[in-house]
Amino acid sequence: MKEFNAKLLLFGEYGLMYGAKALAIPFSRFKGKLVFSENLSDQTIGESRLELERFVSFFEHERLNEQMNFPLNLSQIKKDMAAGLFLKSDIPLQYGVGSSGMLCAAVYHRYSGYQDSLGAQRAKKNLLGILKEDFSVMEAYFHGKSSGFDPLVSFVNRPVLLAGKEIHLPAQSLKTPGFNVFLIDTKIKSSTAPLVRLFMQKMEQADFSTAFKSRFLPTNDLAIQAFLTGDKDELFHQVRALSSFQLNYLQEMIPEAFQKVWHHLRDQEIIVKLLGSGGGGFLLAFVPEGRMMPAELECIQVF
Structure with a gap:
């Protein structure tokens, strides 16, 4: 399955909540992906599966799919979890580099209806805004309230500039002269x-x-x-x-x-x-x- 990178919020911490611009980049030093394993007794795998179970349970209990532009196929996630699905990641937890954002991006990529209508969605000018809205709903599980910015950066895998309600994609390779x-x-x-x-x-x-x-x-x-x-x-x-x-x-x-x-x-x-x-x-x-x-x-x- 597809890998998703960590993210670094270079600028915009706290100010993002008050209309400031924010600039974040994907960081390929750390990454993660959904995988299947038969060794379900492994402690690390067990902890990952437990987090996924809690995420799905939260989503169902809060009926969050009703707020999604592209709802998650929760029944398929549960079937795949029964078959050994877990999240394999080397992103440090509680380090501010987007471990929860990566999880949201990976789950969305595999289990949302986004991929089924990708061609039609590309024609929409507010595609990034639609994705950000869905990621905001998903990441609420981890933070109580989320802008959806972190998962978006991992999902599109390129620098993202947030300026008010506008979302821009700067050059893929940012330079730091001097x-x-x-x-x-x-x-x-x-x-x-x-x-x-x-x-x-x-x-x-x-x-x-x-x-x-x-x-x-x-x-x-x-x-x-x-x-x-x-x-x-x-x-x-x-x-x-x-x-x-x-x-x-x-x-x-x-x-x-x-x-x-x-x-x-x-x-x-x-x-x-x-x-x-x-x-x-x-x-x-x-x-x-x-x-x-x-x-x-x-x-x-x-x-």
């Missing part, structure tokens, strides 16, 4: 839902809400524009501002052990920001050409 981008592994798992709730509580505070809307949102959008146009100097200017805002206003989302690392790398002109909701998982590091990531940090190069 700099590199790395993931820093915090070795800490983190669940998205509690952090989103914390953020929403912070937005109820007038000072924070004003600062977020007047400073973070426009800076986020300018950073995306600079990234897509390859303007390194402008990008680093804006990412530095995002990084400072997160350190000052979203400190709870940054693992305590890495707040010193955040400052230390900044002194070396390496800018760190949250990847997704934060709390652990990976952090993003923007590294000027000629600079090296410290050897003591476990890192993965993205660009």
Whole structure:
């Protein structure tokens, strides 16, 4: 069966809920797919099957197929699960790299009616919007509320730019002239839902809400524009501002052990920001050409 890649949300964390632009890319370092196995006693396989069972049960109980443009064939999923279906994946869980989005993309690809009417759907200008709507319904199982953005990136397997209600597909191969981008592994798992709730509580505070809307949102959008146009100097200017805002206003989302690392790398002109909701998982590091990531940090190069 088809493999689906992890995703990285480069820009748009939290701001996505308030109309900010968001840019995400597929990340082929981690991936997953639906497979069949006869060795159902394997613990890893058992955990995967249990997650699928819960997903299907949730979908049935909440009658979510009624909200889908292309409903899932739940009876076929259950038949295939009885025959040994499970999700094989090396995407780290609770790391902010789209493990739930990949599952949604894989299930949708095999079990929705989308494929049966693909030719007709391609003619529609809002095809990506239709897919995003369905993925929003599906990923609600994992996060309570979802934009559907993560599964969409895994499903189309190319960079996706969200700008309000518009969805764009930038160049397949994004360039990073004069700099590199790395993931820093915090070795800490983190669940998205509690952090989103914390953020929403912070937005109820007038000072924070004003600062977020007047400073973070426009800076986020300018950073995306600079990234897509390859303007390194402008990008680093804006990412530095995002990084400072997160350190000052979203400190709870940054693992305590890495707040010193955040400052230390900044002194070396390496800018760190949250990847997704934060709390652990990976952090993003923007590294000027000629600079090296410290050897003591476990890192993965993205660009």
